[in-house]
Amino acid sequence: MKTIEVDGIKVRIQIWDTAGQERYQTITKQYYRRAQGIFLVYDISSERSYQHIMKWVSDVDEYAPEGVQKILIGNKADEEQKRQVGREQGQQLAKEYGMDFYETSACTNLNIKESFTRLTELVLQAHRKELDGLRTRAGNELALAELEEEEGKPEGPANSSKTCWC
Numbered sequence: 446m447k448t449i450e451v452d453g454i455k456v457r458i459q460i461w462d463t464a465g466q467e468r469y470q471t472i473t474k475q476y477y478r479r480a481q482g483i484f485l486v487y488d489i490s491s492e493r494s495y496q497h498i499m500k501w502v503s504d505v506d507e508y509a510p511e512g513v514q515k516i517l518i519g520n521k522a523d524e525e526q527k528r529q530v531g532r533e534q535g536q537q538l539a540k541e542y543g544m545d546f547y548e549t550s551a552c553t554n555l556n557i558k559e560s561f562t563r564l565t566e567l568v569l570q571a572h573r574k575e576l577d578g579l580r581t582r583a584g585n586e587l588a589l590a591e592l593e594e595e596e597g598k599p600e601g602p603a604n605s606s607k608t609c610w611c
């Protein structure tokens with residue numbers, strides 16, 4: 446669990462790190478069902494991990510809820526000397542799938558906060574209607590509470606100056 450602030454809204458996010466290995470895939474697929482946002486992560490020093498992304502995408506399409514938000518991540522950006530996957534390859538793949546793309550490094554913290562904030566933003570945007578509904582309801586409740594408070598006040602000098610609402 447982590448709390449981050451996006452557009453002035455405090456959002457509590459629950460993060461699951463699923464196992465990449467084939468033998469855990471049955472469990473991994475269970476996580477997809479409840480996900481609202483997914484990072485598809487490859488290692489820039491491993492061409493193989495990049496090639497696997499297509500498989501991950503098809504799994505996500507099959508098992509994750511419709512409308513799940515996805516971001517492509519090329520991790521280990523600090524390992525420049527071992528790089529096997531060009532930044533443009535990452536950008537190209539992300540474009541093909543209509544995803545945002547970041548190169549990150551868990552070691553140097555490169556783009557970690559940015560990518561989490563962006564994914565949260567995308568999830569919030571996807572639920573914008575529900576969010577607006579919540580906001581309107583919260584606003585109405587607040588207005589109602591204020592009105593009730595006003596009505597409950599006795600007529601007296603403190604209130605008598607407010608004789609006109611215009």
Ligand SMILES: Nc1nc2c(ncn2[C@@H]2O[C@H](COP(=O)(O)OP(=O)(O)OP(=O)(O)O)[C@@H](O)[C@H]2O)c(=O)[nH]1
Binds near residue numbers: 520
């Ligand atoms: N240099 C570098 N090493 C990293 C980075 N992120 C993770 N590692 C290392 O890569 C190895 C694997 O990291 P994990 O977090 O276990 O990777 P994973 O994809 O979750 O592994 P599985 O879930 O077992 O598939 C560890 O030795 C980490 O220290 C990074 O950004 N840069």
